[in-house]
Amino acid sequence: MSENIKVTEIFGEDVFNDSVMQQRLPKKVYKELKQTILEGKELSLEMADVIAHEMKEWAIEKGATHYTHWFQPLTGVTAEKHDSFITAPLPSGKVLMSFSGKELIKGEPDASSFPSGGLRATFEARGYTAWDCTSPAFVRHDAAGATLCIPTAFCSYTGEALDQKTPLLRSMQAIDKQAMRLIRLFGDTTAKKVIPSVGAEQEYFLVDEKKFMQRKDLTFTGRTLFGAMPPKGQELDDHYLGTIRQKISGYMKHVNEELWRLGVTSKTQHNEVAPAQHELAPIYAEVNVEVDHNQIIMQTLKRVASQHGMKCLLHEKPFAGVNGSGKHNNWSLTTDTGVNLLEPGNTPHENVQFLLVLSCILKAVDKHAALLRESAADVGNDHRLGANEAPPAIISVFLGTQLTDVMNQLITTGMADHSIGSEKLETGVKSIPEFMRDTTDRNRTSPFAFTGNKFEFRMVGSRDSIAPANVVLNTIVAEAFKEVCDVLENAEDVDMAVHDLIKKNFTEHQRIVFNGNGYSDEWVEEAKRRGLPNIGCMVDAVEALTSEQTIELFEKFGVFTKAELESRKEIKYEAYSKAINIEAKTMIDVASKQIIPAVIKYTRQLADSINAVVAAGVLEVEVQTELLRETSALLKKTKDALNELKKVTEEALTKEEGKESAMFYHEKVMPSMEALRTPVDELEMIVDKDMWPMPSYGDLLFDV
Ligand code: ADP
Numbered sequence: 218m219s220e221n222i223k224v225t226e227i228f229g230e231d232v233f234n235d236s237v238m239q240q241r242l243p244k245k246v247y248k249e250l251k252q253t254i255l256e257g258k259e260l261s262l263e264m265a266d267v268i269a270h271e272m273k274e275w276a277i278e279k280g281a282t283h284y285t286h287w288f289q290p291l292t293g294v295t296a297e298k299h300d301s302f303i304t305a306p307l308p309s310g311k312v313l314m315s316f317s318g319k320e321l322i323k324g325e326p327d328a329s330s331f332p333s334g335g336l337r338a339t340f341e342a343r344g345y346t347a348w349d350c351t352s353p354a355f356v357r358h359d360a361a362g363a364t365l366c367i368p369t370a371f372c373s374y375t376g377e378a379l380d381q382k383t384p385l386l387r388s389m390q391a392i393d394k395q396a397m398r399l400i401r402l403f404g405d406t407t408a409k410k411v412i413p414s415v416g417a418e419q420e421y422f423l424v425d426e427k428k429f430m431q432r433k434d435l436t437f438t439g440r441t442l443f444g445a446m447p448p449k450g451q452e453l454d455d456h457y458l459g460t461i462r463q464k465i466s467g468y469m470k471h472v473n474e475e476l477w478r479l480g481v482t483s484k485t486q487h488n489e490v491a492p493a494q495h496e497l498a499p500i501y502a503e504v505n506v507e508v509d510h511n512q513i514i515m516q517t518l519k520r521v522a523s524q525h526g527m528k529c530l531l532h533e534k535p536f537a538g539v540n541g542s543g544k545h546n547n548w549s550l551t552t553d554t555g556v557n558l559l560e561p562g563n564t565p566h567e568n569v570q571f572l573l574v575l576s577c578i579l580k581a582v583d584k585h586a587a588l589l590r591e592s593a594a595d596v597g598n599d600h601r602l603g604a605n606e607a608p609p610a611i612i613s614v615f616l617g618t619q620l621t622d623v624m625n626q627l628i629t630t631g632m633a634d635h636s637i638g639s640e641k642l643e644t645g646v647k648s649i650p651e652f653m654r655d656t657t658d659r660n661r662t663s664p665f666a667f668t669g670n671k672f673e674f675r676m677v678g679s680r681d682s683i684a685p686a687n688v689v690l691n692t693i694v695a696e697a698f699k700e701v702c703d704v705l706e707n708a709e710d711v712d713m714a715v716h717d718l719i720k721k722n723f724t725e726h727q728r729i730v731f732n733g734n735g736y737s738d739e740w741v742e743e744a745k746r747r748g749l750p751n752i753g754c755m756v757d758a759v760e761a762l763t764s765e766q767t768i769e770l771f772e773k774f775g776v777f778t779k780a781e782l783e784s785r786k787e788i789k790y791e792a793y794s795k796a797i798n799i800e801a802k803t804m805i806d807v808a809s810k811q812i813i814p815a816v817i818k819y820t821r822q823l824a825d826s827i828n829a830v831v832a833a834g835v836l837e838v839e840v841q842t843e844l845l846r847e848t849s850a851l852l853k854k855t856k857d858a859l860n861e862l863k864k865v866t867e868e869a870l871t872k873e874e875g876k877e878s879a880m881f882y883h884e885k886v887m888p889s890m891e892a893l894r895t896p897v898d899e900l901e902m903i904v905d906k907d908m909w910p911m912p913s914y915g916d917l918l919f920d921v
């Protein structure tokens with residue numbers, strides 16, 4: 218890491234981006250590739266050969282020896298298989314470095330070890346990775362040297378999506394087509410494309426690597442399964458936006474430099490609410506690029522941490538009792554000419570196109586609330602959603618004062634004749650420059666909040682891909698757009714028809730709008746009255762993937778087939794069962810081999826001390842005796858709970874795979890895990906710290 222870097226010089230230096238392509242590719246090839254990227258035109262193998270050659274030459278100049286198709290199977294992490302550029306030895310015994318068009322556009326990893334949810338029998342192992350030229354290739358430098366990474370989609374021999382990217386690209390086509398119809402109706406004749414733009418704010422924790430290694434729960438599951446609360450948590454609100462400590466700033470600087478070299482626009486960094494928690498946000502980008510960039514961000518955060526003697530925790534809930542981590546997904550729709558369809562302007566009541574778009578989004582979110590909630594469903598995220606730190610599990614939309622007022626005007630009178638304007642901010646201090654305050658305050662508790670010119674979906678978990686949420690957003694909004702365009706393209710009086718549709722959408726779907734406190738119990742009651750779904754856990758949430766309404770939606774736009782949806786549901790059940798199984802086994806291991814032996818040692822020490830004190834002729838040993846009794850009682854509770862957890866964990870293995878198994882883990886194994894944790898955490902508060910077999914919450918959170 219250099220001391221003084223010029224950001225403008227290093228930015229994107231490891232990316233095969235537009236300027237590199239323009240410089241290196243013959244004009245004709247460059248033009249054709251651009252057409253493929255922008256218009257989806259097919260690329261000939263001849264052209265691919267030229268591009269592959271130039272890409273290889275460029276990568277070798279950066280020190281690369283290998284290339285990999287970089288893809289996102291349904292494991293939650295990215296996958297790669299490295300091939301070096303070397304050819305078979307020549308007669309001279311020397312080798313050449315080569316890379317063909319075929320190798321660039323198609324890869325054939327064995328697909329049998331990736332989750333397919335029954336889409337593909339294990340003996341039919343063939344899977345293909347296909348170059349996604351809309352997301353630029355890059356060279357990654359790490360301990361393995363330098364590797365040319367080529368973003369790809371991953372599908373089965375028969376073309377079914379086995380990854381996150383394929384459906385994402387399909388959903389982008391769907392929203393593009395319908396949004397184009399809509400803006401044409403409003404007279405936009407120049408735009409050629411409408412693209413979802415996304416900015417994902419990434420939260421994470423940093424802990425000391427040595428302490429991390431001493432905790433098997435963190436090592437095996439990414440979260441703590443035991444741990445008493447330290448005397449101090451996050452109650453003083455002194456960490457959020459607090460001064461960043463030197464060690465952490467050094468880490469952030471290093472992360473930023475790596476990200477900038479990879480063309481990731483790392484922009485904002487700050488301390489988050491919980492101790493040891495931080496956030497990084499890039500500048501928004503086209504959603505397919507942002508999905509890849511978010512993966513790069515997560516990998517970089519982890520890799521760089523170990524170079525600074527730390528571990529980066531991306532789990533949604535590493536510690537009980539303090540906030541978990543999420544990922545706010547800021548979403549908008551932009552034309553290739555730079556117009557944001559979610560920009561209300563100063564007088565939204567007059568902005569008819571915006572109002573139609575907004576009313577369509579309300580309709581989409583209301584109709585498909587359960588599906589949108591599902592898109593953020595993950596084992597770890599169950600600990601956040603609805604736990605008064607993240608949005609509740611109930612989907613609602615925050616519109617703010619101004620837009621809610623416009624909506625209400627339209628619903629009640631059919632006309633909106635004014636927008637509540639912004640006012641001067643009065644601070645009462647003369648030396649502070651005057652400025653206009655926003656037309657609405659912020660709302661932190663809403664899962665889907667309108668924030669100026671974008672919607673912020675706040676449910677996604679910190680370690681999860683943002684692809685599923687955006688697949689859903691793109692497709693449900695495409696459907697709502699389609700429904701209005703179908704009417705408008707055939708309307709005699711378009712203005713009148715637009716007016717009626719806006720009013721209809723707002724009227725029928727106003728129940729989804731909620732501007733109040735999403736953390737309150739009253740909201741849970743109110744939402745129930747409104748008939749909004751409140752889906753508390755992942756196992757229940759995944760049902761939405763195969764509802765009739767969902768299948769119809771995704772098949773209509775060619776985003777998922779019914780079989781693909783069913784497979785995804787199976788994969789999620791399986792992932793749930795496996796994750797809880799690992800957590801339960803880890804608890805059993807730690808309790809049996811570390812905690813119970815440590816507590817026994819401690820009771821032995823107490824007993825010895827009682828005997829020694831009595832032998833010395835002192836009979837006042839009440840304190841020691843009481844401690845010994847208390848500890849022994851908790852030890853007994855621990856052992857009983859451990860036996861019970863072992864029993865249910867074994868029983869879980871007898872359940873049928875899929876929903877039955879996942880349900881059992883949720884309803885039986887999870888509560889038994891809690892029942893074991895409770896006495897252990899109490900013991901941690903009693904037992905001599907030197908004898909406790911792992912670092913405490915206090916050690917992990919306040920001593921990074
Ligand atoms: P917050 O105050 O909620 O942290 P920021 O203004 O920092 O919001 O933006 C958060 C994220 O939203 C950033 O990644 C930013 O680039 C992104 N963002 C800003 N405008 C848009 C937009 N029009 N569409 C999509 N994302 C956007």
Ligand code: MG
Pocket residue numbers: 418545673
């Ligand atoms: Mg935000």
